[in-house]
Amino acid sequence: MTHASGGDGTIVFTPQWTAQAQFAGYYVAEARGFYREAGVDVRIEHPSATQPAMSRLRAGECHATTLQLCQALEIVDGNIPLVNILQTSMNNAMVIVSARGKDPLTQRGARVGIWSVGFGQLAICMSNKDHLDYQWVRFAQNVNLFVSGALDATLAMSYNEYYQLLQAGIEITDKNVYRFCDHGYNVQEDGVYMTRQYYEQHRDQARRFAQASRKGWEWAAEHPDEALDIVMQYVNRDRIATNRMLQRLMLADVLRLQVDRESGRREFRLRPDMVQLANRLMHEGQMLSREVTYEELTDNAISK
Amino acid sequence: MNKLSAYIRRKLSVRVSLWVVLFAALIFIAALSFFFYQAREAVRQEAFNRATQILDKTSLRVEGILNRVEVATNMTQWLVQRHPDKSDSMFVYSRGMLLNNPDFYNCSIAFEPYHFQDKGRYFSAYSRHQGDSIRTIQGGSDNYQYFFMDWYLMPTLLDQPCWTEPYMDFDAPTNSYEMVTSYCQAIKDKTGKTIGVINTSLSLNWLSHTISTVKPYPNSYSIMLGRGGTYFVHPDTAKITRQTIFTQTLEQADTAMTALGHAMQRGEEGMKQMKLNGSDCYVFYKPLGKTGCSMAIVCPESDIFGGFDRLRQAVMNIVILGLLLMLFFFIRIITRELSPLRRLAKEAETIASGQFDTQLPELQRTDEIGQLSHSFADMQQSLVKYIGELKNTTAQKASIERDLHIASGIQMGMLPKNFPTYPDRDDVQIFASLVPAKEVGGDLFDFFFRDEKLFFCIGDVSGKGVPASLVMAVTRSVFRTVSAHESMPDNIVKIMNQALAEMNENNMFVTLFVGVLELNTGQLLYCNAGHDAPLLIGAGVGELPCDSNIPIGVMPSWDYSLQEAHIFTGTTIFLFTDGLTEAMDADKAQFRMERVNSVAADALAHEQKEPRQLIESMSKAVHEFVGNAEQSDDLTMMAIQYIKKQDDVKLHKTLVLPNDTQEVPRLNDFVQEVCLKAGFASDVTMQLRLAVEEAVVNVMNYAYPPGTPGNVTLEVQTTDTRIQFTIIDSGVAFDPTAIPEVDTTLSALERPIGGLGIHLVRQIMDEVRYERSGTLNVLTLTKIISAPKSQ
Amino acid sequence: MKTTIQEQDGNMVAILEGSLDTAAVPETEAAMSPLLDVAGKDIILDCTDLQYISSGGLRIFLGILKSAQAKGGQVFITGMNNDVRAVFAMTGFINIFKFK
Structure with a gap:
């Protein structure tokens, strides 16, 4: 592991995808100067199709990234210790959308699209557990395969691909959607992770970075329209092929997912029970070789 | 509004013009509507044809090129398939593809992981134009894991070659983006297993340029959608690759847009009419080959029909203007045509006013x-x-x-105007009134004094008006002429009759009453020629007995009878024509004699029997009766009251006796006494006694029904010249003077028993007169005393 | 009025005295009724004292005359004064009676 190329104070943060409202809080924190106020120097660099976020983290080209919990478990299981410095998502956003209005649970052996970058662990668990024997087709980044009719179903994020499918004229009803969060798979997703090594060397910065990011999220929750404007600035700068409508929908859903189901509040914390659940599911699905504990992912100082 | 409709009602020109214009307008509307409708349809059809043609043309061009890509890729795939082991050849092939097709963008021949074991996991022969040369490299790496790319997965998943969705390709060396679409075909080995994929890309820049310049109408534009509905060509470049046709519908449902998107996605060809940005548009769409893309031309209706609508508006304006002008001119023309009518109307009014x-x-x-x-x-x-x-x-x-x-004046002038009254005259009072029904009438009355006699007449010419008045004039003059020398009424009438009958060619006749009253004695001689009998109003109201004879002028040789009566002092003779009795009220009821009688009786009762009073009362009664009805006949009345007191009445005594002959001695004593007082000689006295007794006994015996008691009144008056006994009873009407004379020459045997009494009375008295006065018998016996107190 | 009937010289004589007016007619007529039964004798009516006679009296005289003539007798009137005679003259009775 090489150290980041940036100066000691700069945290290079690479969100797991290209610029979109999924990372609104960070944009807000940057644009509104929360990071500056907090005294951290943050540089947001997005991944490219050829350079995914995780490889950047592994290569030390960034110091922090966002990961889904299951992803993090896998990575930690793969011997790269990670620390969750900020958990934003409190709910699971993954869904299966079937073609031709079919119920996903009825499509045994169907060709189901899955992200090639490493999301969808729970789907694999579910396919195995329920003996659906999905044929997973790994796609790079969009819904074109599904839209072209090459797939029987596809995984989608409720805040992202779901709306892309709608925008592509796909008819989605309750009949052809399977929501993981409603079927006992409500495992949190997005959180900000650093390598343990980096974290332990930059605890204070990490903490400030996390707090400022959280502040950014809270501000975005209270000012969604202005947050959207900020998001569109980043989107347009990077010439991302999306539009304000999708971003608005995405922002709304991401903010919704940050509200814990049980407490009804934005908790911004990793839930031990969800960690345990993910562990159990993935272990059953033979995706983890060992249990990755809650303590492994956290540092008590942050998660308080 | 009411004023306007009133104005229209008033003006014929406006009404007619409005009708004409209305009909013209209706015709125009019908014709133009039909025409416009048809023309519009034609324009629409023309637009359709045009758009469709352009679409077809563009589509053909695009398909042409797409075809080349497909063919080239197919050829290369065949080549690869023949030598699937020669990894280095792949570079040649991919390079060769581009050499032969300078307009292709790039070409990749990529293989399954570890297909060429010596090449490692990734092997993709990638060629791309770069300026004038072609760059050929190995394209797969950890950073570019092509296995998950659309172009790699789709042909295998779909089990057929296909076109990918367009995407923006970033070329790092040149740091540029290009929109491309790839045609990918699976490379299969002899067993049919996929070993790789050939992917030939085509830049869409020229395509989007071609499509975006398709502009059949000034405001029309073209769009191109990918399989997912993404805009790849759009006039708003911000939408390109970023938005789909469904993006806006996520926020606000738009069924038309959604339907269009789905239709295009399904690769349908057609036309949809919808509202875009508030204006109506026609959208013509057609798929582009097998790419899954579809292009559409949006033609705003305003463009298509713009010219047409303007034309239509212009035509409508011309028509409306024309109609208005028509209205205006028609009103003027019609007004001008009708102006003579107005003049005529004015002249008519002038004429109506009298000029x-x-x-x-x-x-x-x-x-x-x-x-x-x-x-x-x-x-x-x-x-x-x-x-x-x-x-x-x-x-x-x-x-x-x-x-x-004037004639009326003359006629009235003929009538006597000076009516003598007391004290001007002490013998008679006269009053008369004549009211003709028309200006001139046929009634006449006349009176004059001659030789101590009053000559009077009253008459009624048949008819009314001028003819009657002429005859009246003649009659009156003849009366005057004849009675100037003739004193006997019957003679007067006879002569008048002859005169009138001679000249009577028109058969006019005159009813006439002529009377001659001896002013000293009250003796009235009269002759009635068909006239109403006059009334005598004295002790009571009674009719003067008249022979009716016939009116004069009818038969020249008629023998008219002479009659006489005694008029007592104070009695009024009331003469009238039938204009009085036949006076009619509004219901044509006549006044009738009964009413005349009752008025006369009333006047008598109220002591109003003087001529003027009487005639006034009668006039008033008639006027009240007639009321508002028109006078039907000439109304003439004449009243003559004899007021001469017959010398001074020396003695006036009255005796009332019951009708019992046993009272005769008393009667005789009474008469005896009166005669003694009057100084009569005994023989005269005795004769008077006898006469009075006979007369009274007659009354006693016959006046009242047998057994009925009644009274007999004897009045005696003496003057220097005579003595008058008046015997009055209220019994049945009985005229003793009507008994025929006794024949005193008959022998005793032949002599009847009765009738002597009256004979004696007639012999003894100078005058015996009977009068029925109302309900009274009045018998008057008069003896003239030639020399008073003679022996 | 007084009426006396007596026989004289073989004649019936009626002596009339007073006024023979209508009132006296009934009694006089009754008194003279015997004369109506006389037959073969002449009747003499003595009117010397007769002052007055009315038509009723004349009727009585006429009755007597008619009755006597029927029986073949004659009637003579005597002593009539001028007044009564005038009455007889007026009525023509003077022509049908004989006077002595």
């Missing part, structure tokens, strides 16, 4: 207005003529009326 000589306007027209004008002129001339005649007639009538008025 018949106004000059009517000269019109040369021969149409209806001209005819009207001529008729009007004719009417005016007739009017003038008739009015003139009417004026003449009226003048004549006025002249005749004047003449009649």
Whole structure:
């Protein structure tokens, strides 16, 4: 592991995808100067199709990234210790959308699209557990395969691909959607992770970075329209092929997912029970070789 | 609004013009509507054809090129398949593809992981134009894991070659983006297993340029959608690759847009009419080959129909303007045509106001207005003529009326005007009134004094008006002429009759009553010729007994009878014509004799029997009776009251006896006493006694029904010259003077028993007169005393 | 009025005294009724004292005359004064009676 190329104070943060409202809080924190106020120097660099976020983290080209919990478990299981410095998502956003209005649970052996970058662990668990024997087709980044009719179903994020499918004229009803969060798979997703090594060397910065990011999220929750404007600035700068409508929908859903189901509040914390659940599911699905504990992912100082 | 409708009602020109314009407008509307509708359809059809043609043309061009890509890729795939082991050849092939097709963008021949074991996991022969040369590299790496790319997965998943969705390709060396679409075909080995994929890309820049310049109409634009509905060509470049046709519908449902998107996604070809950005548009769409893309041309209706609508508007404006002008001019023309009518109307008013000589306007027209004008002129001339005649007639009538008025004066002048009253005269009072029904009438009355006699007459010429008045005049003059020398009424009447009958060619006749009253004695001689019997109003109201004879002028040789009566002092003779008794009220009821009698009786009861009073009472009664009805006949009344006291009455005594002959001695004593007082000689006295007894006994015996008690009243008056006994009873009407004379020459045997009494009375008395006065018998016996107190 | 009937010289004589007016007619007529039964004798009516006679009296005289003539007798009137005679003259009775 090489150290980041940036100066000691700069945290290079690479969100797991290209610029979109999924990372609104960070944009807000940057644009509104929360990071500056907090005294951290943050540089947001997005991944490219050829350079995914995780490889950047592994290569030390960034110091922090966002990961889904299951992803993090896998990575930690793969011997790269990670620390969750900020958990934003409190709910699971993954869904299966079937073609031709079919119920996903009825499509045994169907060709189901899955992200090639490493999301969808729970789907694999579910396919195995329920003996659906999905044929997973790994796609790079969009819904074109599904839209072209090459797939029987596809995984989608409720805040992202779901709306892309709608925008592509796909008819989605309750009949052809399977929501993981409603079927006992409500495992949190997005959180900000650093390598343990980096974290332990930059605890204070990490903490400030996390707090400022959280502040950014809270501000975005209270000012969604202005947050959207900020998001569109980043989107347009990077010439991302999306539009304000999708971003608005995405922002709304991401903010919704940050509200814990049980407490009804934005908790911004990793839930031990969800960690345990993910562990159990993935272990059953033979995706983890060992249990990755809650303590492994956290540092008590942050998660308080 | 009411004023407007009133105005329209008033003006014929406006009404007619409005009707004409209305019909014209209806025709225009019908014709133009039909025409516009058809024309619009034609324009629409034309637009359709045009858009469709352009679409077809563009589509053909695109497909042409797409075809080349497909063919080239197929060829290369075949080549690869023949030598699937020669990894280095792949570079040649991919490079060769681009060499042969300079307009292709890039070409990749990529293989399954570890297909060429010596090449590692990734092997992709990638060629791309770069300026004038072609860059050929190995394209797969950890950073570019092509296995998950659309172009790699799709042909295998779909089990057929296909086109990918367009995407922006970033070329790092040149740091540029290009929109491309790839045609990918699976490379299969002999077993049919996929070993790789050939992917040939085509830049869409030229395509989007071609499509975006498709502009059949100034404001129309073209779009191109990918399989997912993404805009790849759009006039708003911000939308390209970023938005889909469904993006806006996520926020606000738009069924038309959604339907269009789905139709295009399904690769359908057609036309949809929808509202885009608030304006109506026609969207013509057609798929582009097998790419899954679809292009559409959006033509705003305003463009298609813009010219047409403008034309239509212009035509409508012209029509409306024309109609308005038409209305305006028609009103003027009709008004002008009708102006003679207005002039005529004005002239008519002038004529109506009395000026018949106004000059009517000269019109040369021969149409209806001209005819009207001529008729009007004719009417005016007739009017003038008739009015003139009417004026003449009226003048004549006025002249005749004047003449009649004068005649009336003359006629009235013929009637006596000085009515003697007491004390001017001490013997008679006379009053008369004559009211003709018309200006002149046929009634007459006359009186004059001659030789201590009053000559009077009353008459009624048959008919009324001028003829009757002429006969009246003649009658009156003849009366005067004849009675100037003739004193006997019957003779007077006879002569008048002869005179009148001679000249009576028209059969006019005159009822006439002529009387001669001896003023000293009250003796009345009279002759009645068909006239109403006069009333005597004295002790009671009674009718003077008249022979009716016949009116004069009818038969020249009629023998008229002479009658006589004694008029007691104070008695009024009331003469009248049938204008009195036949006076009619509004219901044609007549006044009748009964009423005359009752008025007379009333006047008598109220002591109003003097002529003027009587006639006034009668006039009043008649006027009240007649009321408002028109006078039907001449009304003439004459009243003559004899007021001469017969010398001084020396003695006046009255005796009332019951009708019992045993009372005769008392009667005789009474008479004896009176005669003694009067100084009569005994023989005279005895005779008077006898006469009175006989007369009274007669009354006692016959006046009252047998067994009925009744009274007999004896009045005695003496004057120097005579003595008068009046015997009055209220029994049955009995005229003793009507008993025929006794024949005293008969022998004893032949002599009847009765009748002697009256004979004696007649012999003894100088005058025996009977009068039925109302309900009373009045018998008057008069003896003249030639020398008083003779022996 | 007084009426006396007596026989004289073989004649019936009626002596009339007073006024023979209508009132006296009934009694006089009754008194003279015997004369109506006389037959073969002449009747003499003595009117010397007759002052007055009315038509009723004349009727009585006429009755007597008619009755006597029917029986063949004659009637003579005596002593009539001028007034009564005038009455007889007026009525023509003077022509049908004989006077002595």
